[in-house]
Amino acid sequence: MLSHFQLKEIKNNLLHQEWTFSFFYKQKRYEGKYFKDGSIKWSFFEGTEKDKQYLETCVHDLMLYHVYEEH
Numbered sequence: 533m534l535s536h537f538q539l540k541e542i543k544n545n546l547l548h549q550e551w552t553f554s555f556f557y558k559q560k561r562y563e564g565k566y567f568k569d570g571s572i573k574w575s576f577f578e579g580t581e582k583d584k585q586y587l588e589t590c591v592h593d594l595m596l597y598h599v600y601e602e603h
Contacts, residue, residue, distance in 0.1 A: 533557075534590050539566070539598060551595070557587060566595050 534555045542565075543550040549568035554561060563575040572588055579587075 534587070534594070537594055539595070551599070553591060553595075555591075557583070562587065564591075566591060 534557055537553065537555040539551045539553040541549075541551050551566045552563065553566055554563045556562070558579075560578060562577065564577075565573045565575075567573070570592060572591060574584075577584060
């Protein structure tokens, strides 16, 4: 489970939208950039491919919730 998920918008124009995010997973801190097309660029990733797939799904779901859905 992810904990302490944080995001910050770093670019927002008609062509490009980017956010930075960070969180903890299995007592390790992860950081990266999330792009408007749903792609993720990790600053550093330490873990298995299975963990990476799981975390990318979690980040995508959290971004949909925090950025694209109206609350």
